[in-house]
Amino acid sequence: MRIASYNVENLFDRAKVFNVDDHGPHQEIIDAYAELSKLFEKEDYSDQDKTRMLELLGVLGLLNRDEGEFAFLRKIRGRLIRRPRDRSEPKEIVANGRGDWVGWVELKTEPVDEMAMILTARVIFEIEADVIGVVEAESRPVLTMFQDFMAKKFDLEVPYAHVMLIDGNDQRGIDVAIGTREGYDIVSMRSHVDDLMANSERVFSRDCPEYTVVTPSGNRIVLLVNHFKSKFGGNDPASQAQRLAQAKAVAGYYKRLRDEGIDNIVVLGDLNDTPDSEELKPLIEGTDLKDASTSEKFTEFEFRADNGNRGIGTFGLGNDDDKIDYMLLSPALFGRIEKGGIFRKGAWPGSRPPRWDVYPELTAPLHAASDHHLLWVDIDL
Template identity: 50%
Template structure:
């Protein structure tokens, strides 16, 4: 059987701030959004909070309207902000209980060429079990499977499952499997908590139990750990390490319960030697398929962007018994932008510019004799 994982970077719609030409363009917007959302969630707004909110409202283009170029403020009931005719912004609420609503990122459709190139990658992977990272929701994933894959002569998967996670931007993790690999038990960890009461996972770490045609059982833990993108380096590192510790604990519980075929995979947003990932990579007995003698890295050690060593952030980690069943494994970059002068790898003819790329991430795959 072939097991694969792929960060598709959304299928149909994506936050506009995440859909700009470069990450550096979107980063300040996402940082301001995260900071303002945090302030708005406080029980009590201090004078300093209000002053900072005004700065962030202006930074996000909300000084004249609740609809900015990248963000929407939805106010269903109660008062939060006033915009006098003379200009300026006033925060009128004393705390979160004074108003009902939300701060949301605005979406825009994905480039049509990018959608089809994503389908081409999935078609060419020919996976029996595919973990998908950054899918909007189950209806979007199912629609992509039923409507877009056939357009590029791909075979739709028989089973499609996604459990909504904690990320309000619509970047969840899901699973697609073939007819001979039904999904049985599913367990979400969306509500796992840290000691301070905060949720552990930025998205989720769902457990999927999959039956194989030979009567074996494969357990897949899908992950998309905390990004380095915004929120502060120290804070994001600490959050990512806490997530890695929790994933490691879930895996150890599975191993203790007698589950021998376990795969932990997804976008871990860090390199193998990083401190945040050590509880998972060095402390469990799980082994990265990159370490297998059969692994073909296609000439580059990374999985993201230009695929340098500093961009090795996607993983398939296997339990000892499963690692012993590896027959072949590699990386698929054909849907990625190959750079220019020189091009780093062959890409689909339809990838004519960076916005046409299926994703900034490579897909990983492994053939297992189970």
């Protein structure tokens, strides 16, 4: 069977701020959004916090109204900011802490470039995985609509008879999902959206669902699909601590499954950190899970190793220190690997010179299927 993992970075709609133009993504908006979201969650707002909030709202274009070019200020209950009608008068943060109001900053979305959608489909259709873990999917209906629409466009059979997504904790609707071909039945699901850290905050930014799949030969395999806390807006101690907590939690689920007598387990997805990071140690070193890319049979990198890199990176330009996507296998599955690799034809290859071959239609970064590269592995199961 072939298993794949792919961060599609949304299928139909993507945060407007992430869409690259001639000047690149709007980093100042990204940083302001991340910092402001963290300030909003503080129990008490100091005078310094309030001053900084006003500065960041200004960067986001939200100082005078609730809608800017790249973001909305969503208010459900209570009041965050006082805006005098006379714009010459100063604005004021009137909430004194998280308990005084309910709301958040939300990034605006816009339709994904049509060619990017088409190339995303080509990547998924061409790899022909029997089971695929999908990261950054909007919803189950969107996933099914996407594959139905693209199958009709390419005059192909719909690849995944079974598609499942459990809503996670991300307010932007960025979730993880699974698709399986006919004959690969999803027989059970278990969510961890409500698991808590020691500080009573939720462990997962999205979820770590456990899906049990039965293969046509009757074998059972459990897949844990992940999207760990990102370094988006900076890699501060809070982000590091959450990724560490997520790695520890997933390691715990894995050990429980093994104690229950389950041998065929895959932990896959975007873990947003490198194999040598402290944050991933509980998974990489604290269990007997094995990284599929370390197998001698995992050889199809499609990377022109002309810059000192082996080409194991899974993000951006594929450099070794860009490895943030994983397929971690239990020993029973690792020992059955037949071959595997990284599929890059839908990712922007750079231009000095291009680092891998791409689809002919991929002529600009805007058209890239994703900044992430698809991982796949064939297992004799």
